[in-house]
Amino acid sequence: MRKQTFLIRKGARYHFRRRLPSAGSADNGALTLSLHTADPAEARRRARRLAVRWDEIAMIEGQKMRRANLTVAEMQAIFRVGLEEELAIAVGDLAAPRKFRETDPSSGELFVAAYEAIRQVRADADHVPSEVLDKVARGWAQKDRNALETLLEVFVRPDDIKDTRITAALEQIGAPVGESTIHQGRGSLLRGMIEAHKRAELFHHPLIQATGDAISSLLDNNLVLEARRSQLPDLVPPSAITVSESHAVSPVPEGNLFFARVTETRFSEQIDELHDNLFTDRGWQPDQGKTRHMLEAFAWLTGDKKMSDYEPSDVNLYVRRMALIPKNFIWGHLHKSGAMAEPFVPSAFPKPKASERRSDRTINSHLSKLEAAARVLEDTHWLSKHGYGKVMDFGKARKTIIQDDSDPMRMPLTEENLKVLYGLPLWQGSGGALSRLKEATRPKIYQDAAYWVPLLGTYAGMSREEACGLEQIDLGLDAKTPYVLIQANMTKSKDGETPGGLKRSSRRRALPLHPQLLRLGFARYCDKVAAEGWDMIFPELYGEVNDEGEFVRWTKAGGPKFYSVAWRPVIDAAHAILPLPKTSGGKHADFHSQRTFHYSAMAAEGVSEALLARHVGHSQRTTGGRNYNRRALALGEESELAERLKVLEREVPNVTEHVPTPKEVNLLHVNKRSRVGSAKGRNASTRFLA
Structure with missing residues (x-):
């Protein structure tokens, strides 16, 4: 502790x-x-x-505190703005030719050099210093250098890229606006403008012209990469003549087609290093091997090729083969055990039945992890031959999820289901450990995670992990509006060194406590657990006390422990009385269905989406919501909590009116808490919801 x-x-x-x-x-x-x-x-x-x-x-x-740096995604968005705006100028004479002399130097090369020079000086500079010109025009003939100087004096000046232009672009994508971000945005915009003129030189390339829309094709990163790979001197049109021989396009040497490095290393051989980079260098929280499994699955389904032999088509190949794997498939470990010990054979996997098919959401989750891995590999094995751009684009292969409101992915628990749930002996009075769902001669109400976690899901909309991992420091029970903080803490830490437990930053929030939680004695329970010396609200979910009196932490602690020893038998007993709702695919309502019930109840007419997002920890959808809605700061945390409590009391039905108020807090020994046993005539461990 x-x-x-x-x-x-x-x-x-x-x-x-x-x-x-x-x-x-x-x-x-x-x-x-x-x-x-x-x-x-x-x-x-x-x-x-x-x-x-x-x-x-x-x-x-x-x-x-405002963020002072742009994210990679925001830099890419500004880069794209510069690329699209400047491309229209760069290909103007190519799309609608005017007078042109073959002896003229390439205007594209001049503009590239000019923008490169501007990148290296201050935004408010009135001219480009000669030392910068020497650097960007190294090896140029004097007449070409004179042309560049004329261009920088007459047509392109450092202060032409106005701060107002950068600010507008930043606001358009919802990025923070400040001195630092404007400076970074200016660099990204200029890089996009430089890239536009480089791509314009590919306008007459056969691959670009073959699409029928050359201008739009120049915005396709993959097509541009392929055109550059196959570019030969005799394919360069007159308009792409370089300023000097040092800028002439050279044939691509034999070898790898897309990447800068040709290597004998196979995908499986660098998984350990890649995994360490993601979790150690980039600060990812441990995930019980899920990311490693996804990396091994990609290697297995694509033939575990040499890193430099991969190409964009392998992404779609992976998605197609992933769809052949049924959702109950036992994978094993790559080259070691199970199915993945042997090479993948497509003919052994016919298209699965609809009921066994892996969902698009699951495939998207794999693609998200692989996209993060590809960003790491872009600096090593998957470095583009041209030094920029993305070859392996996993994000592009993500499936579009179409939600059918008449056939939801998860059914909420109904008000009637919840009243049946809280009518079980566990809340009305029962026996002790392993008899909490059975009637008793001398019934008694015991409080622990089995008693409180479902109530927190119903009345606070917490997820299972959020409720199970609460600590004493998360409580604000003496406040005018009692509340609980959902935040990262050491109880939910996965490595024992850094606080954990937040799915995303928006999940950090304060939740007002429903009066029913206080009536049933949540504050008294927390005080009694604290009096025992526990920082954790539900210590029995995270370990047990051994014979020496030491607290030994469980391997699968928190939510998984609660699910196995408490929730399964509890919801199974409720299902025996009143069947649970289920989807068309046969999926019954589960613990998370309480969060769905809570959100659905709160989403009454007149309740704003912004309030709901703050309450349940969803990210704001609009720019205003993300950057300007700071209601708690503007009106005060207390006012904002009181406002949400009014909606909570008004809209969430009272499903525990029939639950008696405990006269005192009764606790079992920590090793026996939350072990409820199955209801009479039921066996949740072997016939769950049967």
């Missing part, structure tokens, strides 16, 4: 000491508050309350 590290003692009194995140290492960034008590237990309790409020301040402070 973790120890409080922000309690200090001065004389007989305890004090709370923490540092604001923005204070850095400055001594004056630390604040010390007296807790007005000499009792260590009371000091810990007050410190936990202060820690929650402190985290709120840190969260608000963090939201005030």
Whole structure:
């Protein structure tokens, strides 16, 4: 268990000491508050309350800090703007020829050099220094250099790329606008303009002309790559004559077609290094081998070729073969065990039945992981022959998901189902461990994860992992509007070193507590667990106490543990009384169906999408929602919580009215908590929902 590290003692009194995140290492960034008590237990309790409020301040402070750098996606978007705008100019004379003399130097080469020079000077410069001209025009004839100087004096100047133009482009894509991002955006825009003139030289290439729409074809990255690969001197039209012999197009040497490196390394041989790069260098959270499995599946389905033998068509080949694999298929490990120990044979996998077919969402999740891996490989094995551009584009192969509202992917639990659920002996009074779903001679209500996690799903809309991984420092039960913070913490950490548990940054949020949770004693339960010395709200889901009194953590902790020992028998017992809703594909409502129920209940007429997104932790869909909607900061966190609590009380049905209020908090030994057993006449371990 973790120890409080922000309690200090001065004389007989305890004090709370923490540092604001923005204070850095400055001594004056630390604040010390007296807790007005000499009792260590009371000091810990007050410190936990202060820690929650402190985290709120840190969260608000963090939201005030603006991002000062563009993401790769935003740089690519600005690059694309420059490419598309300048391409129309670059191919103007080619698409509608005017007077042209073969002895003229290539205007494209001049513009490329001019924009390259402008990239190397300040945006407010009134001229390009001679040392910059020497660099970009190295080896040029004097007449060509004179032409470049004339171009920079008359047609293209450094201050022509106005800040207003960059700002408009940044705002159009929803990127932050600041001195740093404008500077980065200017560089990306100029790179796009330079690329436009380089692509214009391919206008007369047979591959480009064969499409029938040469201008649009020059925007196709893959087609441009193929045209450059096969480009030969006799294919270059007069309009693409270079400024000097040093710029002449050379034949592509024999060897690899797409990548800069020809290698004997096979895809499987670099999976370890690639996996380490993703998880160690890029800070990914451990995922129990899911990413490694996806990388091995790609290698297996594409024949585990040499890295330099891959080509764009392998992406579509992978998607087609992935669709042949039934969803209940046992993969094994590449070259070691199971089906993947032997080479993939397409004829052994006929098209699966509809009920066994792998969903498009699953294939998309594989493609997302492979897209991230491809970005890493673009700097090594999959470096493009031309030094830029993307050869293996997994994102382009993603399936379009069409949602049929009349046939949803997941059915919500209904109000009647939930009333049946909370009518089970577990909430009404039952026996002890392994008898929580059976009637008892002397019934008693015990509280633990089995009791509270379903209620948190129903009344707070939490996911299973969010509810199971709560800590004492996440609670704000003494606030005017009691709430729980959903944030990364050490209980949900997957490596034991860094806080974890947030699916995405938007999931970090404060949730007001429904009055029914307080009526049933959630605050009293948390206090009693804290009195035992636990930082975790549900310690039984993360380990057990051994004979030596030490806490030993489970291998599959949190949500998986709750699902196996509590949720399966609980929902199975409810299903025996009132069958659960199910989709056309036969999928029954599950724990996540409570989140669907909660969202559906909250989404009443008049309730804004922005409020719902903040409440359930969804990303804002609009630019205004992402960049400007800071309601909690503008009106105050308390006002925003109170506003959502009103909607919560008004719209979410009371499905626990028949659940008695426990007179006291009864706890089983931590090793016996949440072990509910099956209901009478049921066996959830062998006949689940049967």
